[in-house]
Amino acid sequence: MNNPTIRNWLGFSTLALMLASLFMVFDYVPPDAEMGIAQLIFYYHVPLAWVAFASFGLVAIAGIFYLWLGDQLWDDLGYAAAETGMVFCTLMIIAGSIWAKPIWGTWWTWDSRLTMTFILWLMYGGYLMLRASADDTPQVARFGAVIGIVAAMDVPIVIVSVRLWRTIHPAVLVTKQGTHGLEDPRMVWTLLVSLTAFTLLWAWFLMLRFTQLRTRSRMSKLAGRIALATVAASDPK
Amino acid sequence: MRKDLRLELRSGESTLALLALSMLVLVVLVFALGAARVRSVDAAAGALWVAMVFAGMLGANRALLAERDNGAIRGLLLSPLDPSTLYAAKLCAALIFMAVAEVGAVILMVLFFNLDFDASMARLAPILVLGAIGFSALATLLSAITGRTRGGDMLLPILAVPIFVPALIAGVKASAAALAGAPFESMGDWLKIMIAFDVLFVTAGYLLFEHVVGGE
Amino acid sequence: MPAPVVETRSLAKTYGPAVVLREVQLRLLAGAGAFIIGGNGAGKSTLLRILAGLEAPSDGQALVFGQDTRRLAARYRRRIGLMAHQSFLYPNLTARENLEFYAELYSLADPRACAHQWLGRVGLAEVADTRVRAFSRGMEQRLSVARAMLAEPALLLLDEPFASLDHDGAEIVAALIRGAVERGACVLATTHGIPEIDGVELAVFEISRGRLMQHAHKEEVRRGGRIRSLLGR
Amino acid sequence: MGAHFGYLFAAYSIIFVAIFLYVMFIWRRQAALDAELRTLEARMAALTERPAAGAPPRPDA
Numbered sequence: 023m024n025n026p027t028i029r030n031w032l033g034f035s036t037l038a039l040m041l042a043s044l045f046m047v048f049d050y051v052p053p054d055a056e057m058g059i060a061q062l063i064f065y066y067h068v069p070l071a072w073v074a075f076a077s078f079g080l081v082a083i084a085g086i087f088y089l090w091l092g093d094q095l096w097d098d099l100g101y102a103a104a105e106t107g108m109v110f111c112t113l114m115i116i117a118g119s120i121w122a123k124p125i126w127g128t129w130w131t132w133d134s135r136l137t138m139t140f141i142l143w144l145m146y147g148g149y150l151m152l153r154a155s156a157d158d159t160p161q162v163a164r165f166g167a168v169i170g171i172v173a174a175m176d177v178p179i180v181i182v183s184v185r186l187w188r189t190i191h192p193a194v195l196v197t198k199q200g201t202h203g204l205e206d207p208r209m210v211w212t213l214l215v216s217l218t219a220f221t222l223l224w225a226w227f228l229m230l231r232f233t234q235l236r237t238r239s240r241m242s243k244l245a246g247r248i249a250l251a252t253v254a255a256s257d258p259k
Numbered sequence: 260m261r262k263d264l265r266l267e268l269r270s271g272e273s274t275l276a277l278l279a280l281s282m283l284v285l286v287v288l289v290f291a292l293g294a295a296r297v298r299s300v301d302a303a304a305g306a307l308w309v310a311m312v313f314a315g316m317l318g319a320n321r322a323l324l325a326e327r328d329n330g331a332i333r334g335l336l337l338s339p340l341d342p343s344t345l346y347a348a349k350l351c352a353a354l355i356f357m358a359v360a361e362v363g364a365v366i367l368m369v370l371f372f373n374l375d376f377d378a379s380m381a382r383l384a385p386i387l388v389l390g391a392i393g394f395s396a397l398a399t400l401l402s403a404i405t406g407r408t409r410g411g412d413m414l415l416p417i418l419a420v421p422i423f424v425p426a427l428i429a430g431v432k433a434s435a436a437a438l439a440g441a442p443f444e445s446m447g448d449w450l451k452i453m454i455a456f457d458v459l460f461v462t463a464g465y466l467l468f469e470h471v472v473g474g475e
Numbered sequence: 476m477p478a479p480v481v482e483t484r485s486l487a488k489t490y491g492p493a494v495v496l497r498e499v500q501l502r503l504l505a506g507a508g509a510f511i512i513g514g515n516g517a518g519k520s521t522l523l524r525i526l527a528g529l530e531a532p533s534d535g536q537a538l539v540f541g542q543d544t545r546r547l548a549a550r551y552r553r554r555i556g557l558m559a560h561q562s563f564l565y566p567n568l569t570a571r572e573n574l575e576f577y578a579e580l581y582s583l584a585d586p587r588a589c590a591h592q593w594l595g596r597v598g599l600a601e602v603a604d605t606r607v608r609a610f611s612r613g614m615e616q617r618l619s620v621a622r623a624m625l626a627e628p629a630l631l632l633l634d635e636p637f638a639s640l641d642h643d644g645a646e647i648v649a650a651l652i653r654g655a656v657e658r659g660a661c662v663l664a665t666t667h668g669i670p671e672i673d674g675v676e677l678a679v680f681e682i683s684r685g686r687l688m689q690h691a692h693k694e695e696v697r698r699g700g701r702i703r704s705l706l707g708r
Numbered sequence: 709m710g711a712h713f714g715y716l717f718a719a720y721s722i723i724f725v726a727i728f729l730y731v732m733f734i735w736r737r738q739a740a741l742d743a744e745l746r747t748l749e750a751r752m753a754a755l756t757e758r759p760a761a762g763a764p765p766r767p768d769a
Contacts, residue, residue, distance in 0.1 A: 044720070059712050063719045070723075089470050109730050113723050120719040124712040144421035151417060156408045160531070164470045165404045169418060172400070172463055176422050179459065183425035183452050187432070223727070230734050237741055241748060246489035246533055248751050253494045253685060255755055333529055334563030334622070338580040339553035 029233070032226045039219035043212070051212040063121040065212050069220035070114035071139075077107025077224070078146060082174030085167035097163035098235035100170055104149050106227045110220075111143050134184040141180050145173040158242070277356060280317055281310035281364040289371050303372040304434035307364055308427060311390065314360035316416050318353055319398035320406075327406060332472070342469035346399065350464065353395035361387050374438065382437040386446075389453040390430040393460055397423055400464040403471045426456040478541050480505050480630050480661040481526060487534035487685075488521055495521050497685040499535070503663060505629065508656040508675050511665045513682035519665035520560060522682070523632045526663070527557040539630060553581055556628030558636060562619040566608035570599055570618050573607060574625060581626040593621040598647055612639040620648055624655065631655050633664035 043065070053059045084100030087093075118136070119129045130136065149169050156162040288306040326332040335345055365383065369376055401418050405411030420427075433449035443450075479502045486499035495518040503509055511519050524530045525537050528544040537544040542551050564573045571590050578586035594603045597617040607615060616639050624631065636652070637645050649672045655662050656675050680687050 047720075059716050062716050066720065066723055089467075109726065113726055116722055117719045120715050120722070124715050141421050141424050145418075148414070148418040148421060152404070152408060152414055155410050155414065161407065161473070164473065165408070168400070168404065168467045168471055171467065172397075172460075173422060175459055175463060176425065179425040179452060179456050183428045186448055186452070187428045227730065227734070231737075234734070234737055234741055237745075241741070241744060242491065245492050245748060246494075248748065248755065249489055249492045249494045250487055250497050250534070252751065252755055253497065257684070257686075328566050329564050330559065330561030331563050331565055333559070333561070334577065335580070336529070337527060337552055337555065337557055337563075338577070339549040339582070340580055341549060 029226070029229055032222060032229065036219065036222040036226045039215065039222055043216035043219045046208075046212040046215055051208050052206055061121075061125075063117055065216045066220075067114060067117045067121060068213065069217045070110050070117060072217065073220050073224040074107050074111035074114050074142075077103045077110065077228075078142060078174065078177075080228075081107065081146070081149070081170040085170035085174075088163060088167040089171075092160075094160075094163070094239045095236065097166065098239055099232055100166060101153060102228055102231035102235055104146055104153075104166075104170065105231060106224060108143070108146050108150055109227070110224065111139065111146065115139060115143060132188055134181075134188045137184045137188065138177075138180050141184075142173075142177070145169075145176070149173065158239070276321075277314045277318055277360040278363040281314045281360050282367050284310040284313050285364065285367050285371050300372075300374070300438035301435045303368050303374060304431050304438055306372070307368050307387075307434060308390070308431050310364040310368075311357070311361060311387070312394065312420065312423070312427070314364065315353070315357050315391070315394045315398055316419065318356035318360065319395075319402040319419075320412055320415060321356075332406075336472060342472050343465050345472070346464055346468035350395055350399045350461070353399050354391055357391040357395055358388075361391060379438050379440055382443060383434055386430060386433045386437060386450070386453070389450070389457055390426060393426040393453060393457045394419075394423055396457065396460040396464045400460070400468060400471065403468065407471075426453055429453045429456070479503060479538075480507075480540060481663065482538040482541075483526075483535065484538070485535035486522075486525065486532050486537055488518065488525065488530070489533045494685045496525075496532075496682070496687075499687045501680070501687060503661050503678075505661050506656060506659045507678065508652065508662045508672070509664075509678040509680060511663070511680045511682060511687070512667065513665075517682040518685055519682055520634050522687070523557065523559070523634050523663065523665065526630075527555055527559075527632055528552065529557075553626060554629040555632065556623040556626065556630070557632045557634075558619050558623035559634045562607075562615050563622060564607045564615065564618060567606060569604045569606050570594060570610070571603040573618065574621060577622050577625055583626060589625065593625055596647070596651065597621045598643070613641060613644055616640055617644055617647065620651060624651060627658070627660070629660050631660050631662045631664075633662065635666060636664050637666055 047062050047065045051062070051065070053061055080103035081100050084096045084103060088096035088100060115136075118139075122131070123129050149166060152169065153162065153166055156165075285306050288302075288309060292302050292306075326335070336342075365380070365387070368374065369380075398415070398419055401422075402411075402415055405415040405418065408414065429449040429452040433446040433453070436446045436449075481501060481503040483499050483501045486496060486501075487494075488496040499522065501522075511522065513519050521530065525532050526539055526544060528539075528547040531545050539547065539555065540551050542548070547555075565576070568576065571594060574590035574593055575586045578589045583589050591600075591603075594600045597620060599614060599617055599621070602610070602614065607618065610618065616636075620633070620636055623633065631652075633652070636648050640648060652662055652664065653672050653675050678689070680689060
């Protein structure tokens, strides 16, 4: 997993696919007939949403495993997932907002999907603030795991409640994000390529951050041992 | 093991402060909303829940403070008391705090928003109870976390409020319906959401509490 | 041979690059009284906290009643009494209420009687109904000792039990420690000076540079006598 | 190209700028980690350079 060769390959293929997706969006895919050119944001918005939600799911899974097995590895994974998830979630909200402005005439509406995303964003923002405000002790790792689990548990209830709260889905969302929205096969291809590109980008970020956090955890353990040995070496015999 | 609850309550010096706070929140909202909207049940229900969330937050922080002063939480952890029992006791204490604050807030709401004491109050009660259970369950779990981190007092609302949103939405909607005189059946979905939230978070708190109070 | 009440194996505790404890090998049997001396920040309190299960060792193992202290079940926890720097008392409850509360936590048979008895023993009967908030440091200390000893623990961990006590208070606490050792409890306490308690054979350890060793002046201590060190402090 | 090209361009540039910034952030973290690693190595080296004091007794895991 921490093999640099794999990491570099992943980095290169991510770059290649990102460029390919960029090309496809701007030169290959036909813009949507009704929404015009702004609809092209869709091809990055959806992959961003997917990786953001996948990250948050991973935070919860890592949290469960951390509480169960107590291995620092799971905490490092959860932290890395929360951080990358937050990056992608923020971008998704920004991209969605920029898309909404020309199409709906507003940056933000309290539509159910937007509301849910925003609540998720707040939850994991809280998670990251907690981690940032505390040292990396096993105790804080447990706090993170608990919040990750609790937040994920909350997601279904959030979805149900905001749906009931705001049932007005703008029609564009339903038709264009539904499966039947992409009439042209080129649209499907573009979406698939950008989905793959973002999944790889996510995996790459995750791997880099995870590796860094692993290294840091190992180093702090090592620092303790070196300190012990240093004190011991200077013992009067 | 509920005896510790009684003692904990006696240590809670100022339920009065909670009442004062909910009153202030209501006053602020009355001014913020303007006289025109002060008769609307929607505004009243919203104000009531804002007051409740604030009071609940303050209550959770205060309950925590009692334990933090002399590190009494460690004394509890060292005792043969089971962490889940500790959670249950602290949940009950938080619940009682919130219930007192709620009764006060409802009375003030009726006065400030020119409502009437009638049957709608009876329908409001179970909604508020459900909301208080959910919020206490969540705040008790989270305050055990934030109480042991630097700047934790600030972190508690940041963590708790987003998670509480579904119950908040459901609670406000159901309360507004209750105040408008709607029958219970019409708010079935909202009540179900609140019940689901309560069940989920009481269980989660019960199971996860031992992980947040454990040693460093 | 009876199982030791306290046993540590190559125990080490580090906070980042700071070494607090290392290679701590401690074995205490039931009925043993031991004192640990050492300067401020020597790691005395950390050792007690690890033994009580409040902190996890960075390396090595700490066993109490043969159990790993990182996962102490309730029935072992109830046999440990810890008096730490923090008193664990509720400042808004009275002395009596505090003791009754803890007696209830330990499900003692008669919390009221028990609290009353201990208030008498530590000389706080007259202020039993005063809130702990109004207590002086010395009074709080006495109550804290009573709290730790309430459930007659088989392992008594006392962090600076004589701190901020006057002569009478020190005598009371010394007598309580003697009583605990005599009834077969294992007592491990920390102090600044070399303690002497009438009629109790004390082992004295010193923590120096993170290591726990038998104190050099143990023989001198054995000669016994009054609680000299307490007065000399 | 439609009238909304500005929005499209803004969205894509923000995404790519943010990705670039995050890469920079990871980069900086890596530099900090490397520096920390070097100090650790230096301390390790200082430890092994003093064989006169005897092999440091390793506390067993």
